Amino acid sequence: MTRIVLTGTACAGKSYLLGALAARGYRTFPEAETPIVRELRERLGPEGAKEWILGNYTAFKGQVGERQREIDAVPTNGEPVFYDRSAACYIGYCMLRGARIPEVLLELSSRKPDAVFFLERLARFKERRDTGRFMSEEEACRLAGLIEEEYARQGVAIMRVPEFSPDKQENVERRVAHIEAYLTL
Numbered sequence: 001m002t003r004i005v006l007t008g009t010a011c012a013g014k015s016y017l018l019g020a021l022a023a024r025g026y027r028t029f030p031e032a033e034t035p036i037v038r039e040l041r042e043r044l045g046p047e048g049a050k051e052w053i054l055g056n057y058t059a060f061k062g063q064v065g066e067r068q069r070e071i072d073a074v075p076t077n078g079e080p081v082f083y084d085r086s087a088a089c090y091i092g093y094c095m096l097r098g099a100r101i102p103e104v105l106l107e108l109s110s111r112k113p114d115a116v117f118f119l120e121r122l123a124r125f126k127e128r129r130d131t132g133r134f135m136s137e138e139e140a141c142r143l144a145g146l147i148e149e150e151y152a153r154q155g156v157a158i159m160r161v162p163e164f165s166p167d168k169q170e171n172v173e174r175r176v177a178h179i180e181a182y183l184t185l
Contacts, residue, residue, distance in 0.1 A: 001114040001183060002076040005086045007147055007158070008119035010140040013172065014084050017119065020172045021082050021179075029074070031084040032067040036060070057099035061090055065104030072108060080183060086113060088154060092147035096139065109154060116151055117179055118144075118158040123166060 006014045015030065022028045040049035053060045068087055087108035094101045121140065135143070151158050159182060164174035 002078060002080055003083070003113045003115075004080055004179075004183075005083045005089075005113045005116045006119060007085055007089050007116060007151075008161075009121040009144040010135045012119035012121050013163075013168075013175070014119055016168070017172055017175055018082060018084050020176050024176065027076075027079060027081045029071045029081065029083045032071055033064045033085070033090075036063050036067060054097075057094070057097050058102055061094055061099065062102035062104055064090055065102050065108060068108055069104060072111065083113070086116075087111075088150045088156070089147050092143055092150050095146045095150070096143050109150075112154065112156055115182070116156055116158045117161050117182075118148065119175070120160060120162045122163050122171075 006018060008014060018028045018030065037049065037053070040052060043049075044052055065087065068090070071083065074081075087105045090105050091101050091109060094105070121144065148158065161175050161178055163171055164178075165171040
């Protein structure tokens with residue numbers, strides 16, 4: 001098992017968990033969207049970036065798809081590699097926004113991951129507008145359902161990873177242990 005995707009709702013702790021996995025020596029790749037949003041915010045300001053993204057959603061997700069293609073092209077060398085989201089997740093985002101799905105995402109979605117871990121939403125949902133994300137809790141829940149539907153449509157099973165504890169450190173340690181237990185099966 002080499003290509004492992006972490007997915008779930010917004011604010012489920014994916015990035016934090018990815019950092020914990022990296023600290024344990026696993027190879028990890030951050031979300032493809034993050035550097036693109038960061039660059040847009042620097043160039044256009046927070047509100048300008050939001051307006052551009054929402055007004056050009058298919059083009060934006062096309063850029064994300066091209067970045068995901070670069071990430072996916074890095075060889076795993078037979079080792080477990082963890083990815084923060086995949087093309088199937090970005091297809092879910094397009095469905096949420098009612099946007100046309102870019103061809104690059106459709107092409108990338110044909111390459112199925114070896115495992116998908118779906119992180120359940122944390123009880124203390126936070127919108128994190130400072131990161132350029134502007135999804136409400138309601139939208140995050142809808143997105144989670146769309147991502148699950150997309151993986152099911154592709155015939156990819158997901159393994160749920162609950163919030164084990166309200167304590168951030170304990171929760172991430174238990175989530176890592178949960179995932180590692182699955183990987184050793």
